[in-house]
Amino acid sequence: xxxxxxxxxxxxxxxxxxxxxxxxxxxxxxxxxPETAILGERGTPEMRAQIRRSMGxxxxxxxxxxxxxxxxxxxxxxxxxxxxxxxxxxxxxxxPGTVELSITAMxxxxxxxxxxxxxxARRRGRxxxxxxxxxxxxxxxxxxxxxxxxxxxxxxxxxxxFPSSGRQDPTLGATRITNFFVLDGLMTRxxxxxxDALWHLVLPGIALxxxxxxxxxxxxxxxxxxxxxxxxxxxxxxxxxxxRTVRGRHVLRNSMLPVVTSIxxxxxxxxxxxxxxxxxxxxxGIGAFVxxxxxxxxxPVLMGFILIIAVVYVLVNLLVDLSYSFIDPRVRVR
Amino acid sequence: xxxxxxxxxxAAIAVAALAVAGCAESDRDDTSGGSKKDVLVFGVAGDxxxxxxxxxxxxxxxxxxxxxxxxxxxxxEGGTKVTxxxxxxxxxxxxxxxxxxxxxxxxxxxxxxxxxxxxxxxNFNRWYNAKGLMQSPDVTAYxxxxxxxxxxxxxxxxxxxxxKSCTAKDATTVDLAxxxxxxxxxxxxxxxxxxxxxxxxxxxxxxxxxxGTAEDIKYPEYATAHPTGTGxxxxxxxxxxxxxxxxxxxxxYAGNKAKLKTLIFKTISExxxxxxxxxxxxxxxxxxxxxxxxxxxxxxxFNVLTRPAFNILYLAINQKGNxxxxxxxxxxxxxxxxxxxxxxxSKLPPGAKVALNFFPDTVEGWNGEVTNYDxxxxxxxxxxxxxxxxxxxxxxxxxxxxxRPYMPSPKDIFELLSADLxxxxxxxxxxxxxxxxxxLNATTSGAKHDxxxxxxTGDYGDGYNFIGTFFDRQKDEWGFNNPALFAQFKDAxxxxxxxxxxxxxxxxxxxxxxxxxxxxxxxxPPAIVFGKDVTGIKASPLTDERYATAEFKS
Numbered sequence: 001x002x003x004x005x006x007x008x009x010x011x012x013x014x015x016x017x018x019x020x021x022x023x024x025x026x027x028x029x030x031x032x033x034p035e036t037a038i039l040g041e042r043g044t045p046e047m048r049a050q051i052r053r054s055m056g057x058x059x060x061x062x063x064x065x066x067x068x069x070x071x072x073x074x075x076x077x078x079x080x081x082x083x084x085x086x087x088x089x090x091x092x093x094x095x096p097g098t099v100e101l102s103i104t105a106m107x108x109x110x111x112x113x114x115x116x117x118x119x120x121a122r123r124r125g126r127x128x129x130x131x132x133x134x135x136x137x138x139x140x141x142x143x144x145x146x147x148x149x150x151x152x153x154x155x156x157x158x159x160x161x162f163p164s165s166g167r168q169d170p171t172l173g174a175t176r177i178t179n180f181f182v183l184d185g186l187m188t189r190x191x192x193x194x195x196d197a198l199w200h201l202v203l204p205g206i207a208l209x210x211x212x213x214x215x216x217x218x219x220x221x222x223x224x225x226x227x228x229x230x231x232x233x234x235x236x237x238x239x240x241x242x243x244r245t246v247r248g249r250h251v252l253r254n255s256m257l258p259v260v261t262s263i264x265x266x267x268x269x270x271x272x273x274x275x276x277x278x279x280x281x282x283x284x285g286i287g288a289f290v291x292x293x294x295x296x297x298x299x300p301v302l303m304g305f306i307l308i309i310a311v312v313y314v315l316v317n318l319l320v321d322l323s324y325s326f327i328d329p330r331v332r333v334r
Numbered sequence: 335x336x337x338x339x340x341x342x343x344x345a346a347i348a349v350a351a352l353a354v355a356g357c358a359e360s361d362r363d364d365t366s367g368g369s370k371k372d373v374l375v376f377g378v379a380g381d382x383x384x385x386x387x388x389x390x391x392x393x394x395x396x397x398x399x400x401x402x403x404x405x406x407x408x409x410x411e412g413g414t415k416v417t418x419x420x421x422x423x424x425x426x427x428x429x430x431x432x433x434x435x436x437x438x439x440x441x442x443x444x445x446x447x448x449x450x451x452x453x454x455x456x457n458f459n460r461w462y463n464a465k466g467l468m469q470s471p472d473v474t475a476y477x478x479x480x481x482x483x484x485x486x487x488x489x490x491x492x493x494x495x496x497x498k499s500c501t502a503k504d505a506t507t508v509d510l511a512x513x514x515x516x517x518x519x520x521x522x523x524x525x526x527x528x529x530x531x532x533x534x535x536x537x538x539x540x541x542x543x544x545x546g547t548a549e550d551i552k553y554p555e556y557a558t559a560h561p562t563g564t565g566x567x568x569x570x571x572x573x574x575x576x577x578x579x580x581x582x583x584x585x586x587y588a589g590n591k592a593k594l595k596t597l598i599f600k601t602i603s604e605x606x607x608x609x610x611x612x613x614x615x616x617x618x619x620x621x622x623x624x625x626x627x628x629x630x631x632x633x634x635x636f637n638v639l640t641r642p643a644f645n646i647l648y649l650a651i652n653q654k655g656n657x658x659x660x661x662x663x664x665x666x667x668x669x670x671x672x673x674x675x676x677x678x679x680s681k682l683p684p685g686a687k688v689a690l691n692f693f694p695d696t697v698e699g700w701n702g703e704v705t706n707y708d709x710x711x712x713x714x715x716x717x718x719x720x721x722x723x724x725x726x727x728x729x730x731x732x733x734x735x736x737x738r739p740y741m742p743s744p745k746d747i748f749e750l751l752s753a754d755l756x757x758x759x760x761x762x763x764x765x766x767x768x769x770x771x772x773x774l775n776a777t778t779s780g781a782k783h784d785x786x787x788x789x790x791t792g793d794y795g796d797g798y799n800f801i802g803t804f805f806d807r808q809k810d811e812w813g814f815n816n817p818a819l820f821a822q823f824k825d826a827x828x829x830x831x832x833x834x835x836x837x838x839x840x841x842x843x844x845x846x847x848x849x850x851x852x853x854x855x856x857x858x859p860p861a862i863v864f865g866k867d868v869t870g871i872k873a874s875p876l877t878d879e880r881y882a883t884a885e886f887k888s
Contacts, residue, residue: 035472045810050491083383165377170576170580170598171375171598175361176573179575186354186355187356279607282577282607284576288603
């Protein structure tokens, strides 16, 4: 098990190296650079040239890349060209928002998706099945930003049940410890601040959960249907086990492998999905930050974001692989 | 009996929650929530970049600076005229190169130290003696734009500094000496980048130490956490994780104290999201209202304020890439082909006007007697035929994914203008480009852009800030070399007498419209909106709104 984990972590190094080189070259191949974004319509060619030179952007790409790697080894991702703050600091302040949002979305997606998929399979061909299959198709098809917009228009703007933007009401003046606002509220016993932060997570959480929810419903349903037809289920039923034991211990557990794999993949995708959701809800996470960085040609932020996504993706999938042996003891990680 | 796994998981989460609960101290003061009636949350489009306005050129940083700091002179409330700020009065010497400012007394910085002539000199000397990375155009953009250079320039692109020296004659009298007469003095000193900071705070937080490497500029602590001015609001906190910046009332303010106790700027980058946040009560005002939202918001009872137009949208014609465009008749034909009134009526916000000059009529030096190119397609065709350019084909650049105060919907503007051009037989080749950086790069360098539109919002109330920026030297954007025009600009800029300078601006506007380097299209009034119960704010053409006078109707 230990060797497995180490080996998987070591695989990260060539992955990150290749990815960063590719991205580094690709980003700098894009026409224009941060200097135009910084100066706007006020820039002259001379001013732009001076900024390019001062940022070292006029040097050969490999020289720039070498400097990037040397810094990366010290876990320094450089300074954002648009905010002039360290990229690591920026991410530390914004990453907790994205994590809170992703966890909320995943809790919604898993909490509703697995039971719904399971029930749909058990009642195959009946109304609930049709509703959940049709609903999940809609969930996959509706663009996240559109759903986010509609949710906001109805539940924030018209009904006023939920806040329409941000992570917390700024007039609360809440204390910041970890920048995980819910956790901070609990830690400092500022219960109103924790509740307010949770309240702010509901609408963006639902919007972000829509696609993973739909996928989890479909995969759970398909997987449960397959397992229901297995011989061992029939044997278990024939043995006279209670329906509850057959369902919980045999059917559900055996259908979970593909579902868990999909949850792992979805978690990685959530980070990219957050770019849209966070922008629509003015939610301060890395998603919204990166959306701005693209327009600003903020190379260090974009590089940092992709590298962090890659690391999160690898770590989440490592957890998924480890969970296989937990769900199905026949699977051994080596 | 062993607990089932889900039950165990729930129990574990509950134990963890109990374990963290109350494990850290709350630093919230009891009054921070306050009454909602003296807390205004205002939605802005972006985070401020930096809190020291010496290093800022983006609108959001300057908006914060205008509440925290004050300048020697400031624009009149709701206008562009130069009026007293920290200085009560100012007079130039006979040569027009040394200006004596008489300062207000009894003013204190937020850290309790006194504002005086010495403090003014500390600030000017700090900017003038900038070294290293503080000389990057990315860092001190406005100083470089206005003053042109530093005591010791470290880059060949920099010129001789307009600023020469500062002398504190007594506690309330200060002399600012300049190397030449310039139209920029004193008007440009109203820019927030010339805000006066507390010398003690500048030293305490090492404010001039712009560090890092050329590639990774790092601002000093002062610029991110300790801005210390004399303004009606004091900086309280900048919560990057919640995209909010909080200011609190300066109880020791020398003038009328702010009516709000707390002013919070909350970043909501998307325009629609700002509108929704206003409607749902999350915020009590926002800036950059979409032109299409002005009337609906007014009808709903929101307080929509229209700023007097202080901008210009123009169609630029590049004479370098296409030799036909160097022919004045072709440029005149383009001007006559455009139905600018139809554009203003259909695509721009209420109150927009067709432009006759390259600056709005609120700026002194505007000239109503210039050559006017009215909408006349027949004349356009005739001029094209005379110039032998009946089969003219032009590359027309327009930006995507952007709205500017002077240009609410670039694609619509492009479609109308290109239809006008096609109607007189000009073949238009559309080139849409992403605003930043592609469009700005393509239209301000090289010579592959025949036509494009761009605009400008004035920084301060002097005509040179508009026409000088566009036409006082050779630029790739326009691709012409007109030494006589450039000389005329130099002469106007170095005229000390304001009245005489205004006359020269009028002559310049005439010369520009005869030469017709491009076509001035329109001036659009941008709007800002406040909640139904918020009053006391006057819209400013320079976006110099003063939140200190804002209050909630009881």
